[in-house]
Amino acid sequence: MSDTHETVIYPKKELPAKYVQTGWALVAAGFILAAVSYIDDPHRAAYNNLIGFAFLASVAVGAVFYIALEYIAGAVWSTPFRRVSEFLAALLPFVVILSIPLFFQMHDLFHWTHDEAVASDKILQSKTPYLNVEFFVIRFVVMMAIWGLFYYLFRKNSLKQDMDKDQKHTRTNIKLAGAFLPIFAISISVFAIDWLMSLEPHWFSTMFGVYYFTGTIICALAVITYIVVVLSERGYFFQGIGKDHYYSFGALLYALTAFWAYIAFSQFMLIWYANLPEENFWFIARWKNGWEYVSVAMVLFHFWVPYFMLLSRPSKMDTGNLKRSSLLLIAVHFLDLYWLVVPTFHESPVFGYEEIAFPLLTIGLIIIVFAMQAKKYNLVPIGDPKLQRGMDFHL
Amino acid sequence: MLNRCIMEMEGSMAKKLYSLTAIFTTPNEIIKAAKAVQEAGYSKYDVHTPYPLHGMDDAMELKETKLGFVTLAAGIMGATGMISFASWVASVDYPQVIGGKPYWSWPAFVPVTYEIAVLMAVLLTVAALIVFFFKFPNVSHPLHDTPYMKKVSADKFGVSIQAEDPKFNEKVVGDLLKNLGGEVSPVYYSEEFLDFKPQLFEPKFILLLAGIAVVSAGGGYATWNKLLYLPPFDWMMEQPKSKPQSHSEFYADGFAMRPPVEGSIARGFIPYPYKGKPDEAAKYLVNPLLPTKEVLALGKKKYLTFCSPCHGNFGSGDSRLQGQFPNPPTLHSDKVRIWSNGSIYHVITDGQNVMPSYQYQITREERWAVVHYIRTLERALNAKESDLQ
Numbered sequence: 001m002s003d004t005h006e007t008v009i010y011p012k013k014e015l016p017a018k019y020v021q022t023g024w025a026l027v028a029a030g031f032i033l034a035a036v037s038y039i040d041d042p043h044r045a046a047y048n049n050l051i052g053f054a055f056l057a058s059v060a061v062g063a064v065f066y067i068a069l070e071y072i073a074g075a076v077w078s079t080p081f082r083r084v085s086e087f088l089a090a091l092l093p094f095v096v097i098l099s100i101p102l103f104f105q106m107h108d109l110f111h112w113t114h115d116e117a118v119a120s121d122k123i124l125q126s127k128t129p130y131l132n133v134e135f136f137v138i139r140f141v142v143m144m145a146i147w148g149l150f151y152y153l154f155r156k157n158s159l160k161q162d163m164d165k166d167q168k169h170t171r172t173n174i175k176l177a178g179a180f181l182p183i184f185a186i187s188i189s190v191f192a193i194d195w196l197m198s199l200e201p202h203w204f205s206t207m208f209g210v211y212y213f214t215g216t217i218i219c220a221l222a223v224i225t226y227i228v229v230v231l232s233e234r235g236y237f238f239q240g241i242g243k244d245h246y247y248s249f250g251a252l253l254y255a256l257t258a259f260w261a262y263i264a265f266s267q268f269m270l271i272w273y274a275n276l277p278e279e280n281f282w283f284i285a286r287w288k289n290g291w292e293y294v295s296v297a298m299v300l301f302h303f304w305v306p307y308f309m310l311l312s313r314p315s316k317m318d319t320g321n322l323k324r325s326s327l328l329l330i331a332v333h334f335l336d337l338y339w340l341v342v343p344t345f346h347e348s349p350v351f352g353y354e355e356i357a358f359p360l361l362t363i364g365l366i367i368i369v370f371a372m373q374a375k376k377y378n379l380v381p382i383g384d385p386k387l388q389r390g391m392d393f394h395l
Numbered sequence: 396m397l398n399r400c401i402m403e404m405e406g407s408m409a410k411k412l413y414s415l416t417a418i419f420t421t422p423n424e425i426i427k428a429a430k431a432v433q434e435a436g437y438s439k440y441d442v443h444t445p446y447p448l449h450g451m452d453d454a455m456e457l458k459e460t461k462l463g464f465v466t467l468a469a470g471i472m473g474a475t476g477m478i479s480f481a482s483w484v485a486s487v488d489y490p491q492v493i494g495g496k497p498y499w500s501w502p503a504f505v506p507v508t509y510e511i512a513v514l515m516a517v518l519l520t521v522a523a524l525i526v527f528f529f530k531f532p533n534v535s536h537p538l539h540d541t542p543y544m545k546k547v548s549a550d551k552f553g554v555s556i557q558a559e560d561p562k563f564n565e566k567v568v569g570d571l572l573k574n575l576g577g578e579v580s581p582v583y584y585s586e587e588f589l590d591f592k593p594q595l596f597e598p599k600f601i602l603l604l605a606g607i608a609v610v611s612a613g614g615g616y617a618t619w620n621k622l623l624y625l626p627p628f629d630w631m632m633e634q635p636k637s638k639p640q641s642h643s644e645f646y647a648d649g650f651a652m653r654p655p656v657e658g659s660i661a662r663g664f665i666p667y668p669y670k671g672k673p674d675e676a677a678k679y680l681v682n683p684l685l686p687t688k689e690v691l692a693l694g695k696k697k698y699l700t701f702c703s704p705c706h707g708n709f710g711s712g713d714s715r716l717q718g719q720f721p722n723p724p725t726l727h728s729d730k731v732r733i734w735s736n737g738s739i740y741h742v743i744t745d746g747q748n749v750m751p752s753y754q755y756q757i758t759r760e761e762r763w764a765v766v767h768y769i770r771t772l773e774r775a776l777n778a779k780e781s782d783l784q
Contacts, residue, residue, distance in 0.1 A: 272502050394449035
């Protein structure tokens, strides 16, 4: 509510080199472990690769989603932080890179690629028009192309605005966001069905796309929140970024946690209630041989713990609490993917260096890509007409 | 309200000073004013704006509201209450097997528990707001119906510093507010106005409420049930069903009533397999009833109703029908006495010679009771040695 609307002077500060160094160290460690595990046990490495790939996709695509969401909702509070989403969306090429080994491991991962199994299975036969390798690859390429195209357009306009401070770029991006969001809603479902649900080709859940979507946006928001809080505490954003902005992040994380629980429970309850053998085996597999502990951990750490961590008003503004809960939500998204993928391949939960390799690799990639982008571009969209209002934002 | 305005116009100085108020025209001015008043050290003051202002909480250095705890407590209460209620109903009070699941199937209770938790949280928060914060039923406030309140509830922003404030000095406060750029005016009040409380239990008020209830309920009833007569307020008078003896437009053959499927058996009905086979009936049928007092009483009642017109009250074939119908032979003959129970049952069920079947008049149980009663009659005329002792 300040009545002075002076032009924004943003002193660009370099991120410390240690961030990039940490990133490289993590990537190196992750890469070595991943290479060892690919030599040691390619099958196990493949599904861990899938988890890492899906995690990175969650962050990258979720970031594109938040860019579009800010434009279409006309949000002002998040404008000073939109660049964080834009930098994270630059991970999209690495999502493609992480997917490359998976295409060589299709036979290990996806039961529906086994011709002899399909030949003797009526259900799989009737699913072949959708579940075949050619169409699978086409879908993946099309989705990545669409996401990449929108990311490229959003970002091009946003960066141009830094130079010419022209409002028309915001208007263009609003239109683009309107086109992107429905496409995103469909493509994220297709992505989830292709890469995660088709691991059990006999199983189906109509809520699965939404389930993966909730995990995606929570994870992406947790990464954004963590980066914003850490950088803002060290003074990389403007003065005046304060508790009202933190509160908005906290409130959104809190709401999405409840949304995840709502979707996850709805998926469970409908299958539990109908108790049809073609659906319930998926949950039964996750409720025996030690998987029940993972399932309970999901309920506790994906819902109850972050829910109560973020319940009260002061806790949504507390930077320490925000960092802790976002780290928890990032970790728990890995657990979520582990819980979705691994029961298909193992009767009971397994944990070893193979399971650590890809989390290290992906977290390192996120740090490196973000730091390199932040080195090249402004951390704040200084030409955005909503920036001043965003900085003055008060609840 | 009118009285009050007139009194204000008179400007009676007998009334007490409540506060000095100042009117501002922009949100930024009022936030600046609130900050200045807070910094000047006043504690009993309030700010009135036509809509919530971002940043006002900070300017006034307001403490965190405690209302959230009411919401939390109400939510927890609603959740625990509902899950206990659902558990008790489903597993103790009215246990039903649903979908082959255990009585206590907690996932089924989660949606309703969640709904009730939200409902209780919302309702009790509003109730707490009204009772604790608005101090219901106190509806009077010195600022009510003042020109100040009219302005700040339309398009102006106001701050009001109360005379109760320990630092209050009319001149100092007036200067402070004037310097901030406000349009300063005092607000006076009278004790009796403040003491006014709505009399909720006054007979007139109660009568009014009752009148409203009767009129709205009666109007609603008449509208729904008499005027509009729409479902569900026709109380199922109008149904898409076939009435007895009516023609069916739906079935090709025009019959509304459908014959039961071949071989279907009515609930509780047991088919009689020995129709036309008296020998087998005699061989296989056993009386399932014991000749207790109740059974014999039932048998007597049915015998006297259905059998005695032809067979006579004591079974000796002395009909009351005056020859309108051929008299049956006595039931005390040697032939009948050595019959098995099954044979008598078979004759009642299936009929014999001119005697028709009685299976539609006398139920299965009753027929067996009648068999017992006939045996008793036979025994009465041809008692055994042991009976006479």
